[in-house]
Amino acid sequence: MVEHPAENAPRHTGTSTGAGADNGPDADERFHALLRSLRVWDCELPAVDPDPAHAPADPLPFFRQWLREAAEAGVPEPHTMTLATADASGDPNVRTLMLHDADERGWHFATHRGSRKGRELATRPRAALGFYWAGLGRQVRVRGRVTEAGPEESAADLHRRSTGALAAALVGRQSEVLASYADLERASEAAWDRARQEPDAPVPSWTLYVLRPDEVEFFQGDARRRHVRINYRREGAIWARELLWP
Ligand SMILES: Cc1cc2nc3c(=O)[nH]c(=O)nc-3n(C[C@H](O)[C@H](O)[C@H](O)COP(=O)(O)O)c2cc1C
Numbered sequence: 001m002v003e004h005p006a007e008n009a010p011r012h013t014g015t016s017t018g019a020g021a022d023n024g025p026d027a028d029e030r031f032h033a034l035l036r037s038l039r040v041w042d043c044e045l046p047a048v049d050p051d052p053a054h055a056p057a058d059p060l061p062f063f064r065q066w067l068r069e070a071a072e073a074g075v076p077e078p079h080t081m082t083l084a085t086a087d088a089s090g091d092p093n094v095r096t097l098m099l100h101d102a103d104e105r106g107w108h109f110a111t112h113r114g115s116r117k118g119r120e121l122a123t124r125p126r127a128a129l130g131f132y133w134a135g136l137g138r139q140v141r142v143r144g145r146v147t148e149a150g151p152e153e154s155a156a157d158l159h160r161r162s163t164g165a166l167a168a169a170l171v172g173r174q175s176e177v178l179a180s181y182a183d184l185e186r187a188s189e190a191a192w193d194r195a196r197q198e199p200d201a202p203v204p205s206w207t208l209y210v211l212r213p214d215e216v217e218f219f220q221g222d223a224r225r226r227h228v229r230i231n232y233r234r235e236g237a238i239w240a241r242e243l244l245w246p
Contacts, residue, residue, distance in 0.1 A: 041221045045137040048220040050228045052241035059216035059232040059239060063102055063140060066218065070133040082130040083109060085120040093120060099129075100157060106212040107142055108149070110157055113207045115174040121146050127211055137221025142213045149208035157208045159200055167195040169203040217244070 022030060046069075049055070056062045070078035079099045086092050095117065101108040107129055112118055121127065128143040148154070158169055170191035171184070178184055194201055213234065220228040227246035232239045 040134075041137050041223050041225075043135065043137075045221055045223065048218075048228045048230075050230075050243060052230050052243050055218075055230050055241055057239060057241075059213065059218070060102060060104065062218060063142075063216065066133070066136075066138055066140060067099075067102075067131075070136055070138065073133075073136055075133045075135050078131070078133055081109075082132075083117065084128040084130070085117050086124055086126075087120050088123045093117065094130075099131075100208065106144065106210040108157075108208060108210050110154065110206060110208045112169070112172060112174040112205045113148075114172075114205050117175075118205075118207065121209065129211060139217075139219040139221075141215075141217040141219075142211060143215050144211050144213040146209050146211045149210055151204070154206055154208040155200075155202060158203060158206050163192070163195045163199070166199065166201065166203070167191040169206045170194055170201060172203070172205060219246075 056065075067078055080096050081099055082094050083097045084092055084094045093116065097109045097111065099107060100110055109129075113122070125146045126144065127146045128141060131138075131140040133139070149157070158166060167188065168191070171187050173187075213232075215234070216232045218228075218230045218232075222228065225246065229244035229246055231242050231244050233242070234240075
């Protein structure tokens with residue numbers, strides 16, 4: 001098990017709320033000026049063959065190649081992604097998650113079954129994932145049906161991770177209202193102690209999910225806005241590939 005030395009150290013050295021908030025005179029103008037000053041696709045970007053017939057027949061090796069290239073290019077946390085779900089009435093929701101694997105079964109992620117996303121997935125077991133690798137100008141979208149991997153695989157996945165990951169999972173109650181931050185500190189302290197003493201501690205609500213894609217889209221940004229979008233659609237046993245207007 002990999003132990004991250006700084007994982008349990010206090011991280012709060014200041015605050016990003018309150019004193020630094022910009023709500024003085026001309027705050028709107030400053031904010032708009034800031035937004036206008038920011039750039040995308042303002043660097044050398046990789047070229048991608050725009051002929052979908054030349055793209056890999058299967059999106060999985062293509063995705064793995066792009067993730068590896070993002071890591072090699074120094075894109076921070078390239079294995080983080082946005083997970084979109086919808087509630088019973090169709091209202092959408094997004095949040096960031098870590099990718100645990102991508103294989104023939106699909107894209108793997110883990111969370112608490114009782115969390116908001118877990119409840120949404122129980123009601124509507126479909127989701128979309130979004131990866132954005134700034135610096136390479138690349139985006140990947142994945143959508144499809146989501147299934148639970150089962151308790152044994154979920155436990156094995158959790159127990160392969162760091163002590164901090166286990167401690168966080170042991171705290172549980174994800175997405176419930178927290179009465180005070182001190183309650184979290186107490187629960188976290190106890191969870192860290194237990195995670196250190198019992199590296200196989202069970203967390204029944206912690207669930208590994210697998211999204212089996214119906215569609216995967218690869219987007220390569222271009223400085224002249226001639227972006228390349230290669231879309232894969234599952235058609236029975238094969239993947240259809242097509243180019244999309246940007
Ligand atoms: C970089 C990053 C990685 C995260 N990874 C996970 C993860 O793998 N699993 C998880 O349950 N929450 C993860 N979170 C927290 C989620 O974004 C989210 O706040 C939490 O899961 C509650 O979401 P929900 O209320 O929609 O269920 C991560 C957050 C960030 C910023």
